[in-house]
Amino acid sequence: MEFEACLNNQLSLHPVFEAQDALKLCYQAAFGAEHLVADVHTARRLFDAEYAVTTAAICPLVEPLCPEFAR
Secondary structure, three states: OOHHHHHHHHHHHOOOOOHHHHHHHHHHHHHOOHHHOOOHHHHHHHHHHHHHOOOOOOOOOOOEOOOOOEO
16 A cells, blocks of 8 residues: 555544544554554554454554555
8 A cells, every 4th residue: 555545534433533543553554653662562462452352343453654664
């Protein structure tokens, strides 16, 4: 997905999307979220635990940011 398409998708998914959200989206699309993960193994364990209790959602569980990253 091209970044412009991603940005337009985010705008449609989140009607209260603000400038700070666009800045965060740009950062995450460029660099991913590794700055938030000090320990990859712990992050994976926490992700798996959260995913295990996730029920059907009204929004996508994964939002592509660019070809390399998603959130």
